[in-house]
Amino acid sequence: MEYRSQRIAHWYFRIALVLFVLQVMMGLWLAYNYTFTVPQEIVDVFPFATARAIHTNLLVLWMLLGFMGGTYYIVPEETGSEVYSPNLAWLQLIALVATGVIAIIGFLFGWTKGRPLLEIPPPLNYVVVIGALIFLFNIGMTMFKAKRWTVIQGVLLGGLVFLALLYLFGIPFYKNEVIDWYYWWWVIHLWVEGAWELVTGAIMAFVLLKLTGVERRVVEKWLYVEIGLFLFTGIAGTGHHYYWIGAPKYWLWIGGVFSALEPLPILLMVIDTMHHVKHRQTQIINPHTWTLAVGCAIFHFIGAGIWGFAHTLPQINYYTHGSQVTVSHGHLAFFGAYALLNLTVFYFAIPKLKGIEVYQPTRAKLGFWTMCSAMMLMGLTFGIAGVLQSYLERVLGMGYMTAQGHMRLWMGITLVLGVFFLAGVVVTVFDLLFMKPAVRRAE
Amino acid sequence: MTKKAAFWIFLFGTLSSAALFLVLTWDMHRQVDVLSRADKLSDTVIAGKKSFEKHNCNDCHTILGFGGYYAPDLTRVVQRVGEDGVRYRIKHPELAFAASVRKMPQQHIPAAEIENLLAFFSWVGEIDNGDWPPQDSKKRLTRGEKRLVAMAGVSPGAAVFKSKGCMNCHALGGSGGSFGPALDTVGRTLSTEQIGQYIKEPKSVNPQALMPPQTDLTDRELEEVAKFLGNLK
Numbered sequence: 001m002e003y004r005s006q007r008i009a010h011w012y013f014r015i016a017l018v019l020f021v022l023q024v025m026m027g028l029w030l031a032y033n034y035t036f037t038v039p040q041e042i043v044d045v046f047p048f049a050t051a052r053a054i055h056t057n058l059l060v061l062w063m064l065l066g067f068m069g070g071t072y073y074i075v076p077e078e079t080g081s082e083v084y085s086p087n088l089a090w091l092q093l094i095a096l097v098a099t100g101v102i103a104i105i106g107f108l109f110g111w112t113k114g115r116p117l118l119e120i121p122p123p124l125n126y127v128v129v130i131g132a133l134i135f136l137f138n139i140g141m142t143m144f145k146a147k148r149w150t151v152i153q154g155v156l157l158g159g160l161v162f163l164a165l166l167y168l169f170g171i172p173f174y175k176n177e178v179i180d181w182y183y184w185w186w187v188i189h190l191w192v193e194g195a196w197e198l199v200t201g202a203i204m205a206f207v208l209l210k211l212t213g214v215e216r217r218v219v220e221k222w223l224y225v226e227i228g229l230f231l232f233t234g235i236a237g238t239g240h241h242y243y244w245i246g247a248p249k250y251w252l253w254i255g256g257v258f259s260a261l262e263p264l265p266i267l268l269m270v271i272d273t274m275h276h277v278k279h280r281q282t283q284i285i286n287p288h289t290w291t292l293a294v295g296c297a298i299f300h301f302i303g304a305g306i307w308g309f310a311h312t313l314p315q316i317n318y319y320t321h322g323s324q325v326t327v328s329h330g331h332l333a334f335f336g337a338y339a340l341l342n343l344t345v346f347y348f349a350i351p352k353l354k355g356i357e358v359y360q361p362t363r364a365k366l367g368f369w370t371m372c373s374a375m376m377l378m379g380l381t382f383g384i385a386g387v388l389q390s391y392l393e394r395v396l397g398m399g400y401m402t403a404q405g406h407m408r409l410w411m412g413i414t415l416v417l418g419v420f421f422l423a424g425v426v427v428t429v430f431d432l433l434f435m436k437p438a439v440r441r442a443e
Numbered sequence: 444m445t446k447k448a449a450f451w452i453f454l455f456g457t458l459s460s461a462a463l464f465l466v467l468t469w470d471m472h473r474q475v476d477v478l479s480r481a482d483k484l485s486d487t488v489i490a491g492k493k494s495f496e497k498h499n500c501n502d503c504h505t506i507l508g509f510g511g512y513y514a515p516d517l518t519r520v521v522q523r524v525g526e527d528g529v530r531y532r533i534k535h536p537e538l539a540f541a542a543s544v545r546k547m548p549q550q551h552i553p554a555a556e557i558e559n560l561l562a563f564f565s566w567v568g569e570i571d572n573g574d575w576p577p578q579d580s581k582k583r584l585t586r587g588e589k590r591l592v593a594m595a596g597v598s599p600g601a602a603v604f605k606s607k608g609c610m611n612c613h614a615l616g617g618s619g620g621s622f623g624p625a626l627d628t629v630g631r632t633l634s635t636e637q638i639g640q641y642i643k644e645p646k647s648v649n650p651q652a653l654m655p656p657q658t659d660l661t662d663r664e665l666e667e668v669a670k671f672l673g674n675l676k
Contacts, residue, residue, distance in 0.1 A: 049503045114500070114501060114502075115501065176475065182471065221444065231460060232459065235461050238464065242471075244575035245507045246475070246507070250467070258460070322576070327512060394576065
């Protein structure tokens with residue numbers, strides 16, 4: 001840690017980690033709902049819908065806090081200056097966390113906007129906007145005052161502005177359900193396959209730059225190509241969500257062609273990461289942080305690239321749309337692309353924030369491999385359930401619940417795997433919160 | 444490749460895709476009124492959409508394939524289970540899903556609001572969306588028709604129902620007479636035993652009944668047809 005104001009990042013990380021654990025616990029309850037019968041009396045007061053809203057909103061909240069913390073860590077080093085106003089950073093953290101807590105308590109009492117993933121109702125969502133504006137102002141002013149512009153901070157700021165702007169499309173009430181979904185995807189798709197990818201690209205480039213000591217010129221060149229491809233395929237690729245919503249038919253073509261190309265930038269990211277690691281100029285100090293960075297790139301490619309591609313063509317999507325196949329893809333992609341990215345940043349920054357040069361990697365490794373194996377297997381079991389659903393319900397025309405009955409075994413296995421995943425998460429989070437320096441064994 | 448070339452790749456990639464996307468978004472707005480039959484988007488439909496959101500239905504059910512995957516898709520729900528079917532499920536989920544392994548919350552939604560929801564679902568059901576979902580495609584027999592076909596093949600009760608002239612007065616799955624009530628969901632209001640009694644002596648169950656007692660049925664035939672009708676829920 002070179003700058004005092006980087007310290008703020010630590011609290012963003014800590015809160016994000018706690019929310020991560022809560023998110024996964026809620027996920028287990030959802031899997032329980034799929035496997036066992038929850039009695040009517042409980043369903044009446046705490047339905048699946050409420051639990052799902054909590055599960056997904058915690059996901060968004062912890063990941064955004066991770067990104068913001070990461071940004072507060074990176075920007076001082078990139079600009080070579082302190083954060084413009086640490087107080088604003090604190091204010092923004094408190095505002096966002098308070099909004100999150102109030103929103104989740106609100107969900108329990110049925111206070112919701114009722115749009116999946118965007119359940120936070122007005123006026124709370126305006127607080128989110130204000131929080132985002134404070135954040136952008138703070139980061140923008142830091143960069144502006146420092147007058148030192150790098151490609152990494154440019155992409156980071158660009159991604160964050162884009163992220164905040166897109167959120168606005170989820171705020172109005174649309175009378176027409178078709179238009180509603182059309183703009184809902186401007187938030188959801190253009191976040192995860194646009195704005196978040198920019199933030200990820202920038203953060204990953206920064207971490208690789210610091211870890212490998214590869215020339216900045218090379219890292220930034222790759223970054224341009226990657227985000228160019230991400231946005232080229234990702235923006236028009238939004239079309240793969242417009243196949244069956246009542247939008248014009250040409251979206252089948254646009255969505256199909258552009259999203260078939262979507263794995264390319266992710267593949268490039270894998271190659272680029274491997275390339276930097278191979279041509280590193282510095283010694284490996286914390287091997288586990290490297291494992292995370294490479295693991296993130298590979299899991300990102302599997303979950304978002306391959307799994308996304310698998311059901312993006314209209315001919316396939318006609319049968320898999322809105323089934324557990326989507327759930328399988330969603331879990332692998334979010335974990336691979338964004339959970340592992342955040343963890344990479346945490347394992348890179350937290351030792352420095354704590355003044356630990358070399359950390360003890362035992363717990364970290366245990367947590368990482370448990371999480372990765374459990375999530376990979378969960379991707380498969382969700383996937384099997386999804387293929388069953390597509391075939392039984394959509395192809396054969398079996399009744400919804402009859403088809404679900406055949407999938408129940410696989411949802412049950414997912415529940416068991418989920419327990420292992422939670423264990424991996426708890427170990428990882430504990431390790432990050434209470435990190436220990438490596439013990440040097442006496443010879 | 445130089446950093447400058449990389450910058451141009453970024454700029455061209457982003458702007459070309461964004462331009463295409465924005466032009467098509469404009470065109471979507473031009474076409475959406477026809478595709479979604481926006482002229483039928485009445486105040487009741489809009490009130491129904493608000494109610495749909497207020498009760499967070501969309502975090503268990505998908506609609507147009509988006510939302511929670513915990514409960515059936517609602518895009519063609521009116522076509523699939525009928526208006527009465529939708530009303531019954533919203534009004535009495537604890538009864539409708541009493542035997543189901545998965546329950547739906549009882550949200551005490553007033554009757555007027557249920558009608559708004561119905562208007563909303565009916566409107567969504569008419570959107571021209573590429574014939575999705577496949578299970579409700581009109582190119583297929585409906586679930587009810589399939590069920591009848593399957594039952595006629597295996598159930599003696601259905602054979603009795605068809606061959607003994609019941610359909611001269613009563614309809615099933617839209618075909619049959621209209622003198623008596625349609626019997627598609629008769630099992631919801633009457634038990635198998637009551638139906639058997641009704642067929643034998645209608646006035647003993649409903650004093651106003653116009654139906655003549657069916658005396659020419661054998662005991663076995665009576666038992667089978669009552670079992671068949673009692674299962675139509």
